Amino acid sequence: MPKAVGIVILSVVLWTSQIDCQEAILHIDNGTANKEYCLVYSQSWTSLSQTLENAEPYPLVNLTSTVLCDPSGVKPDAVQGKVPVVMRGECDFSQKVLVAQGLGAKALLIASNTSLITPSANESEYAKVYIPLALMRYRDFLDAQKVFGERMEVKLYAPPQTKIDPSIAVMLLISISTVALGGYWSGACERERLSNIAAGGGKGEPKADSGDLSLYSPLKVVIFVALMCGMLVLMYFFYNILVYVIIAIFCLASATALFSCLDAVLDKIGCGTMSFSIRNWSFSVRSLILAAVCISIAVIWGVYRNEDGWIWILQDLLGIAFCLNFMKTISLSNFKICVILLSLLLVYDVFFVFITPFFTKNGVSIMVQVALGPDASGEKTQGNMVEVPAEPQAPSEKLPVVMRVPRFAAWAQNLCGMQFSILGYGDIIVPGLLVAYCSRFDVWINSTKKIYFVSSCIAYLLGMGVTFAVMLLSGMGQPALLYLVPFTLITSCLVAVYRGEIKQFWAGTTYEVLDSSREPLLPEGRADCSVGGERC
Structure with missing residues (x-):
């Protein structure tokens, strides 16, 4: 009986997922x-x-x-x-x-x-x-x-054609893997930093890896979001000029991020380094080879960025490295900052996706038009209406701020043009910053089971699942933060309340404005248990 019910449900899902092919x-x-x-x-x-x-x-x-x-x-x-x-x-x-x-x-x-x-x-x-x-x-x-x-x-x-395309599963795998790896990396860097402090007699030392830039002031968070809004509006009005600036910045930033990721992997597997000196300058052979590889990949992407057939692979590789490095480099000091930042970005995402179409001339949201480009064919699709160019079009420049995966179900019959599923970097990075904070908090409380990190990753996975489900049912793109932010924030908060650690989780670490070094939240040597005697 359960098998029969499962088959019926699956049949209904597949039937309702069929779309009227145009x-x-x-x-x-x-x-x-x-x-x-x-x-x-x-x-x-x-x-x-x-x-x-x-x-x-x-x-x-x-x-x-x-x-x-x-x-x-x-x-x-x-x-x-x-x-x-x-x-x-x-x-x-x-x-x-x-x-x-x-x-x-x-x-x-x-x-x-x-x-x-x-x-x-x-x-x-x-x-x-x-x-x-x-x-x-x-x-x-x-x-x-x-x-x-x-x-x-x-x-x-x-x-x-079906709405449920295998590209959705690939996109889900990319997003959750990137968030989980980024959070784990941030926690590992924090653990190493605390070990270095303990080995140095407890005196604060400059941070080597864990959070090169920290957001600890609500005012700075508000300014950061305001700058994002301003940049998005500028991109909407001056897209044809600023798109090349963003492409150049992305090439540089993604090459640097890929170098950082690969260098960390080689360190983890114990790959040794050889160095040589020229006129009192010391060079690492491994670093030089890695730099050459990363720069080459970024340059290849920059040259062939409009080749839809295969360049999406390099863009996703560079995008994953960019998101990982961002999550490791930028750290949020406490849950209060997490709540402020994610809430403001949720409002930002919803406003520029759902509200701005009422103000634009073509009725297209500023967020979508900037992400896809003003000449993107996807913008010309309204409901069940499809528009395909009759003549070969000059490739339109698009911002490299999204993960792109071809719709595999339509790949074999893509005579009218390749179709892609896309996911913005912000939908990975923004919740990822909270996941990274949860990972560092696990380090501060010596949690061997990584309860906060694991629960926030599961919440992110569920949020992405709801996002894709709503997208399939509604037949239109969704601002993912509308679902990811509540899932991750509420889950992390409930875990902290249940464990009786909400005050510590909310306060995070103590920051000095003029000194970015932080002290552990709890004394060194604390047993693996939480406040009130509850074990992790």
Whole structure:
């Protein structure tokens, strides 16, 4: 019985995850060769077969010399039982398809020199049409003529697409792994710092690794968020200029971050270093090799950043290193600062995603337009409407501030352009700073089970799961912080309350404004138990 219920639930999920595909495939065959091209259609007219095997083959007839707004000049024998290709323009889609239908055509293809949009009409027109209608690129038709000549047999089909794409699982794995590794790294650096202090007789020493920059003042947090808001607005209005500045900064910062990550890994596995001196300057062979590798990767990304087919791998690699290094370098001094920062960034995220569309000219949120770029094709999609460029477009520069993973389910049929699932770096870094604080707090209380770190990681995973679930159900992108911030903050707070450590968790470490060195929250040598005798 439980297995049957599980199968039913899974079937319902998969059924409800099916989406009305607006992109189809034109399969052309002349008996010796075959090729496929992109089509854009609407199921509001007549649906297409979902598989090539079930699609009916029809002869293709070239009528691109006409727009087929009326039957004059077209012989019925030339169209009867065939699929005519006509040019777009001068009359509505409904008028063209009704004329073709009256002449006995089996389907109608409209060649376009402009962008391909989902063909639509008045609701009353759809019921009159019983043959498929689709748009194709005119350059694709010319290419087909060169390859196949005038004798072509075509099949139209639309493979089903699901909202639940494997890329979501990959994105979830990237995000949770980065947050967990970043938090663990921050805690390990804090443990090493405290060990160095203990070995030095308890005297504070400059921090080597754990938090090169600390946020301990609410005013600094407010200023930091205000600067982020200002930068986002500037990017919206001066995108074409500032995008190159951000790309250059990203290349430098990501190369440095990748060096830091790889250097830490080599230290962990005990890889030795050899050094040599030139004129009283000492150089590490390992550091030089690592620097060359990291700079090369960043330069390759910078040169080929618009190659959608494979460059996403390097961008994600550099992005993971950037997020890890940021979480290790920036530290929040206490839970109060965590609450202030994450709450302000939650408001920032929601405002720029949900509120700003009411003020922008095109009705697109500032956050989404800056993340995808003003020329991104994804911005031209409204509801079930799809728009595909008819001609090759010059690559538009995009900010390297997102993880990108291709939609694998659509990869094999991506004739209309590659589709990506994206996740902003902020959706990793912002909750990651709280996870890193929880990891350091575990060190301060000598928790061998890392209760705060583990619970915050689980909360982040659940928050990401809810984010993706809402995205799939609503069919639109979501500000992930809307779900991640409450999940992580509330979970961490509840753990602290349950263990009776909320005061210590809220206060964190003691900071001197002029001295960034911190003392352990609890005395050295404390047993592995919490306040009140509860064990970790």
